[in-house]
Amino acid sequence: MKIIRLYIIPLLVLFFLFPSSMLAEESPISELDNIADQALQMTKVGRLEEAKQLLQHFSDEFSVASVHHSFSMDELRVLTVAHNQAVEAVNSTSMNLQQRVNTVTSFRLVMDTLSSQYQPLWTEMEDPIMTTFQQVKTAAENGNSEEYHSTLNSFLTKYNIIQPSLKLDIPVDKAQELDTRISYIDQYRQDVIQSTNPQETLSDLEKDLQNLFDGVTEDESDPSLWWVIISTGSIIILTLSYVGWRKYKGESEESKKAKRLKD
Incomplete structure (x- = not known):
């Protein structure tokens, strides 16, 4: 029982600290980002039919995601233009492969910009x-x-x-x-x-x-972000230390009881 508690308590701490990352399913925005990435990979290897299907799938999924996620007018405008250009690129008969890849890459980067927190x-x-x-x-x-x-x-x-x-x-x-x-x-x-x-x-x-x-690099080095990381790490370390101390104290008490029984 003590061994079980030794592992359960840290897991509970992690659960309360990071509930969304442990339980939540992939968000609609992350799903859109994955679809955009897959469309780019298909374009790079010349599998244009698959790329077309993925871009159409993106459009369908975006209609669903936009219900749950509020996009600004600028975000909608930039993403719509980038998506339309990507569709035109994979359907074009005059573009070479590199031109197609560049256009779909631009769309992919736009979607990543909207989905990335860092x-x-x-x-x-x-x-x-x-x-x-x-x-x-x-x-x-x-x-x-x-x-x-x-x-x-x-x-x-x-x-x-x-x-x-x-x-x-x-x-x-x-x-x-x-x-x-x-x-x-x-x-x-x-x-x-x-x-x-x-x-x-x-x-x-x-x-x-x-x-x-x-x-952009300086923005990503925001001291507040490091403060959150350090604080979170400190909580986990303190929790594990406390659990270890309790375990040691319990074992010491058991040892003392066993010694008294022998005496």
């Missing part, structure tokens, strides 16, 4: 985006026009994948400011490379991009 998946695009932009700067500095236009196109493609997610995850004014700066460089790309100091314009954008990713 660091969203779009932040994992930091390395490819920053690396490609560094190549843009290098080509501009060397005056290599062909390489400059090629790497700039590659950067824009990568940025466009995360751009819808940014609308949901960062302040509107910051998202608009970043879009404006990038649109300017795209529209006046030739003027930028032919200017006397193209590095100045490109360096300003690079700082904005780095601040974008650094800002």
Whole structure:
């Protein structure tokens, strides 16, 4: 009986601390996130029929989920556009596989942004985006026009994948400011490379991009989150220590009783 109590008490503590994670079924939002991920995986391997079915399934499940989860108008607008573009991509006869994957990835990242409580998946695009932009700067500095236009196109493609997610995850004014700066460089790309100091314009954008990713990382390091983790861990440790002490005390009492009986 004592051994049973030794294990039951910590489990009860965990139950009261984390009831939703132990008992609750997968939430409708998590289910939508899983469907979006499956659609992306099917698209990557060229199984477009399965991807189409999954995107249709997403639409059906979203109608159900929206009854239980309140989406803002901005969230609905961004998600609807991303989903429609994903459907068009898997049905397109003119897109190549990489274009389809990029479009469905963008939809997948939007859904993840809506479902993630902590660091969203779009932040994992930091390395490819920053690396490609560094190549843009290098080509501009060397005056290599062909390489400059090629790497700039590659950067824009990568940025466009995360751009819808940014609308949901960062302040509107910051998202608009970043879009404006990038649109300017795209529209006046030739003027930028032919200017006397193209590095100045490109360096300003690079700082904005780095601040974008650094800002998300800093938000995820919120001290209050660590306080919750530490507090929860302390409660569990104290509980286990108390149970161990009770067990030790009980065994000591039993030992004393046995010794008195022998005496």
